[in-house]
Amino acid sequence: MPQLTYEVNKAVDSLIRGKLVAFPTETVYGLGGDATNEEAVRRIYKVKGRPTDRPLILHVPDLATVKKVVLNWASTESKLASRFWPGPLTLILKNGGFISESASAGYKTVAVRIPSHPFALSMLESFAKVGSGVVAAPSANRFSFVSTTNAEDVEISLQNYLDKADMIVSSNSRDECKFGLESTIVDCSNGIPTILRVGVIKKTEIESCIGKPVRISKIEGRRQNSPGSSSIHYSPKTAFKMISNGEIKRDLLDLCEEGETFLWCFEKPVHTHQNLIAEVAPSCPREYGRQLYSKLNSLDREQLALILFEEPPKNEDWNAICDRLDKAKNRFCTKKL
Ligand code: TXA
Ligand code: MG
Numbered sequence: 001m002p003q004l005t006y007e008v009n010k011a012v013d014s015l016i017r018g019k020l021v022a023f024p025t026e027t028v029y030g031l032g033g034d035a036t037n038e039e040a041v042r043r044i045y046k047v048k049g050r051p052t053d054r055p056l057i058l059h060v061p062d063l064a065t066v067k068k069v070v071l072n073w074a075s076t077e078s079k080l081a082s083r084f085w086p087g088p089l090t091l092i093l094k095n096g097g098f099i100s101e102s103a104s105a106g107y108k109t110v111a112v113r114i115p116s117h118p119f120a121l122s123m124l125e126s127f128a129k130v131g132s133g134v135v136a137a138p139s140a141n142r143f144s145f146v147s148t149t150n151a152e153d154v155e156i157s158l159q160n161y162l163d164k165a166d167m168i169v170s171s172n173s174r175d176e177c178k179f180g181l182e183s184t185i186v187d188c189s190n191g192i193p194t195i196l197r198v199g200v201i202k203k204t205e206i207e208s209c210i211g212k213p214v215r216i217s218k219i220e221g222r223r224q225n226s227p228g229s230s231s232i233h234y235s236p237k238t239a240f241k242m243i244s245n246g247e248i249k250r251d252l253l254d255l256c257e258e259g260e261t262f263l264w265c266f267e268k269p270v271h272t273h274q275n276l277i278a279e280v281a282p283s284c285p286r287e288y289g290r291q292l293y294s295k296l297n298s299l300d301r302e303q304l305a306l307i308l309f310e311e312p313p314k315n316e317d318w319n320a321i322c323d324r325l326d327k328a329k330n331r332f333c334t335k336k337l
Contacts, residue, residue: 004119007169012126015040015135020047020166022140022154023123024176025115027088027183027199028147028293029154030059030137034127035069035099041136042102047161050143055105056136057090057183058112061124065133066112071096076210077188083209086116088179089201092187103136109189117177119169139182146296146328149177153297180290181320186214198320200289238300240307240329248310252276259305264295266310281310285317292321296328 011021018040021032031048033040035058045052060066063081067073071094080091090113095104104110115121127133139147140154142161148154151171162168184199186206195203195216206214239258243251248269255261256273263269264281282288299307309325312318 004122008119008122008126011123011167011169012130014165014167015123015127016131017165020044020162021123021135022151022158022162022166022168023120023137024117024151024169024171025059025120025137026117026177027115027179027181028149028177029140029151030057030120030135031140031154031158032059032135032137034132035103035134035136036132038100038102041100044136044138045102047158047166048138048141048143049161050138052102053105055107055111056103056138058099058103058110059115059120059124059135059137060112061114061121061128061133063114065124065128066114067096069096069098069110069112069134070094074188076193079210080186080188080206081114084201085114086121087114087201088116088181088183088199089113090183090185090197092185092189092196094189098132099134099136109187111185113183146300147182147293148297149180149290149293153294156297156301176290178290179286180292180294181324184320187217198323200286200320202316202319204316238302238304238307240309242311242325242329243308244311248308252308255306255308260303261306261308262299262302262304263308264310265308266312275305285312285321288312288318289321292324 011023014021015034018037020043022029023032031044033044058069077091077093090111092109092111095108095110124133124135141148141157148157151168154168179200181199184201185197187194187196193214195214203214248265252269253271253273256275259275261275263278265278266281266283268280269278312321
C-alpha cells in the first residue's frame with residue numbers, strides 16, 4: 001500500500017525530528033511524540049493542555065521494546081500480553097527508566113501497550129528501526145474534552161496548538177478507530193492486578209486469562225488528590241442529559257420546549273415535536289462504542305439546545321460505554337433541566 005508507506009515514513013520522520021504526530025489507533029487517536037525526547041514530551045502536555053503530573057501511555061511495536069521500558073516482566077503480564085496484544089489493553093508496570101522523566105510524570109511505574117491498528121503498528125515498527133520505537137501518546141484531544149476518533153475532530157480540537165511541522169494522520173476506512181473507546185488499563189505493578197480504567201476488554205476476560213479475580217479501582221490512573229482532577233472548566237454550549245426509557249415516554253415533549261433537541265435512543269419515540277431530532281442508536285455495544293465520541297464531538301458543534309442520550313442497558317457489555325457517558329455528562333453543560 002504505497003499511500004500507507006508514504007504516511008508512515010512521514011510520521012516517523014516527524015517523530016525523529018522531535019515533532020508530534022496525531023495518529024489513529026484501534027481505540028482513539030493518540031497525540032504522539034518520541035518518549036525518550038524530553039522536549040517532544042513537554043510539547044505533548046502543552047498541546048493537549050494537560051497537567052504535567054498525569055503520565056502518558058507508551059506505545060511500542062513489540063515485546064522486546066516493552067521489556068526495555070519496564071523493570072520486571074512476570075507471569076501475569078506475560079499471560080495478558082499473549083492474549084490481548086497487539087490490542088486495546090494498557091499495562092502499568094515498574095518503570096525501567098528508559099523514557100524521559102516527563103513521560104512518566106516522575107512515577108515509578110509506566111503505562112505501556114502494543115496497539116493493533118495497522119497504521120500505528122507499522123509506524124512503531126519503522127520508528128524502532130531508526131529511533132527509540134517508544135511513542136508517548138495521550139488521547140488526541142484538549143485535556144478534559146471528548147476524545148477523538150477521526151482526523152477532522154483532532155484537527156478541530158488541536159489545530160490552534162499544533163505547529164506546521166507536526167502531523168495529523170488522515171482518516172479513512174483503513175484508519176478507523178474500530179473500538180472507539182480508550183484501552184482497558186490494568187495495574188500489574190504491585191502483585192494485585194487492578195483495573196484502573198474499564199474498556200472493551202472486560203473484567204471477566206482479564207480474570208479468565210490470568211486465572212484470578214481482579215479489582216476495579218475508580219481513581220483511573222490518577223494520583224488521588226492530584227491537582228489535575230477532571231472536574232474542570234469545560235462548559236460547552238450544549239446541555240447533555242442521560243434519560244431513561246420511562247422519562248422519554250413521560251417528559252420528552254416538555255424537554256423539547258428548550259429548543260432544538262437531539263435524542264439518541266434505542267427505539268424511535270412515539271411522540272414527535274418540531275424541535276426534536278430523534279435518531280436510533282446502535283443496539284450492539286461494540287458499534288455504539290465505535291460511534292460514541294464522533295457523535296458527541298459532532299453534536300457539540302451543532303448549536304443544539306439539548307442533547308439527550310437514552311441510558312444504555314446496565315450490564316458488563318455496556319460497562320465501558322456507561323463509564324464514558326458518565327464522564328461526558330460531567331464535561332458537558334450541567335445546566336438544570
Ligand atoms: O486507548 C488509549 O489508551 C489511548 C490511545 C491513544 O492509546 N490513550 C489514552 O491516553 O487514553 P490518556 O493519556 O488519555 O489516558 C491515559 C490514562 C491517564 O488517566 C493516565 O493518568 C493513566 O492512563 N496513566 C498513565 N500512566 C500511568 C501510571 N504509571 N500509573 C497510573 N496511571 C497511569
Ligand atoms: Mg484521554
